[in-house]
Amino acid sequence: MRVHVLIENTAISPDYASEHGLSLLIETRKHRILFDFGQGEQFAMNAHTMGLDLSEVDIAVLSHGHYDHGGGIAAFLERNHHAPLYVQKEAFVPHAALRENGEQADAGLDAALANHPRIRRVTGCLRLDEEITLFSGVITRRLWPPDNARILKQSVEGFVPDDFAHELHLIISEDKQDVLFTGCAHSGIADILSAAAALRAREPAAAVGGFHLVIGENANTDAMAFGKQVALALTPGNTRYFTGHCTGEGGITLLQEMLPGRVKRIASGLQFDPLA
Numbered sequence: 001m002r003v004h005v006l007i008e009n010t011a012i013s014p015d016y017a018s019e020h021g022l023s024l025l026i027e028t029r030k031h032r033i034l035f036d037f038g039q040g041e042q043f044a045m046n047a048h049t050m051g052l053d054l055s056e057v058d059i060a061v062l063s064h065g066h067y068d069h070g071g072g073i074a075a076f077l078e079r080n081h082h083a084p085l086y087v088q089k090e091a092f093v094p095h096a097a098l099r100e101n102g103e104q105a106d107a108g109l110d111a112a113l114a115n116h117p118r119i120r121r122v123t124g125c126l127r128l129d130e131e132i133t134l135f136s137g138v139i140t141r142r143l144w145p146p147d148n149a150r151i152l153k154q155s156v157e158g159f160v161p162d163d164f165a166h167e168l169h170l171i172i173s174e175d176k177q178d179v180l181f182t183g184c185a186h187s188g189i190a191d192i193l194s195a196a197a198a199l200r201a202r203e204p205a206a207a208v209g210g211f212h213l214v215i216g217e218n219a220n221t222d223a224m225a226f227g228k229q230v231a232l233a234l235t236p237g238n239t240r241y242f243t244g245h246c247t248g249e250g251g252i253t254l255l256q257e258m259l260p261g262r263v264k265r266i267a268s269g270l271q272f273d274p275l276a
Contacts, residue, residue, distance in 0.1 A: 001026065001172065001179065002027040002271060002272075002273055003024055003026050003208060003271065003273070004047075004052060004271050005023075005024055005266050005269065005271070006024060006043040006046045006052075006268065007022060007046060007072075007268055008021070008022060008266055008268045010244065010267045011267050011268035011269050012270050013269060016046050016267075016269035017046055019038060019042055021042075021043075021071070021072075022038065022068070022069055022183055022209065022244075023036045023037050023038040023069075024208065024209075025052055025054075026181070031058055031059055031131060031132065033057065033058075033059045033132070033172070034054070034083070035060075035063065035170055036062060037062070037069065037071065038071060039067060039072065040072050041072060041075040049269075050271070054076060055079055057076075057083045058083050059084060059132065060080075061086045061087075061134065061170050062088075062168065062183075063181075063182065063184065064164065064167045064183050065087075065088075065092060065093060065109050065166045066095060066108065067106070067108065070110075071110075073109070077116065084118050084120045085119050085120065086122055086168065087119060087166075088121070088123070088165065089122065089123050091121075091166045093153050093154055094106075094108045094111070094159075095107045095109075095152065095153050095154070096152045096153075097150055097151050097152070104152070104159065107151065122134050122136065123136070125199065131174065132170070132172060133199065133200070134169070134171075135169050135171070136165070136168050140188070140191045140194070140195075141187075142191050143188045143189075143190045143233060145185075145188060145214065147212060148162065148212075153166075162186070164186040167187050169195075170182075171196055171199070171204070178202065179206045179208060179274045180207040180209075181208050181209055182207065182211075183209055183210060184210045184212045184245065185210060185212045185246075186212055188212075189207070189211040189230060190233035190234060193207060193234070203237045203238070203239055205240065205274070205275055206275065207242070207243075208266070208274055209242075209243065210244065210246035211241075211246070211255075212246045213227045213247050213248055213250075213251030213255075214248050215247070215251035215254060216249060223250075224250070227251050227254045231258035232258070234255070234259060235258070238262075240262045241264070242263075242265075242266050243263065243265065243266065245266075252265050
């Protein structure tokens with residue numbers, strides 16, 4: 001398995017664009033899978049720089065309905081004319097975020113793409129083949145990220161706190177090992193890992209993506225306390241973690257300190273095998 005980080009908050013060198021977003025191209029023995037699309041076209045620019053052809057992608061997956069993961073969907077569809085795009089059925093529900101000044105800002109996807117003929121809506125669990133499993137519906141909320149409080153979704157009553165039913169997670173299986181891919185882990189990375197382990201009857205060998213600790217370099221006490229709770233929950237077992245994006249710089253450092261040797265940072269331009 002080979003994971004190519006097409007877009008992330010930081011880059012391994014000035015040769016690659018970076019932005020607040022995530023996009024990964026995953027090569028397996030059978031598939032080329034695009035997981036998330038960043039905010040716009042920069043993931044595609046980086047793919048070109050890395051010598052990767054997006055027209056060869058045969059499956060695309062959107063982790064959830066936020067602009068920093070799905071803003072580049074149109075750019076992908078322009079470059080690839082055959083791959084189905086799997087989304088959770090609520091992904092195109094309007095979403096918003098509360099800014100520090102109290103204003104409500106659009107955080108959702110382009111509604112014009114909601115009925116694109118290549119979109120495949122997923123509810124619950126869907127196993128595509130022996131390599132690929134998609135699942136949603138993680139609702140235990142054992143370690144619910146505090147930053148979720150500022151994120152909203154539209155309902156018949158107007159905008160209400162998001163329950164993140166629109167999250168869709170990816171498991172890729174190879175040589176009797178599983179790798180979990182999660183966009184932001186709004187549902188809680190510990191609970192998502194537990195759900196993946198229950199689904200496959202074994203713990204994931206690795207987890208890749210954002211873990212939504214949202215801990216900056218100068219985090220407040222409450223954020224750090226939550227991060228430590230998550231790190232303690234991830235301590236048992238041998239799962240390795242490849243993370244960045246909404247985990248935050250402080251969150252990555254914290255996980256590396258509390259899970260020594262098991263946590264690596266991802267960045268635009270990075271290429272790696274999570275099972276190596």
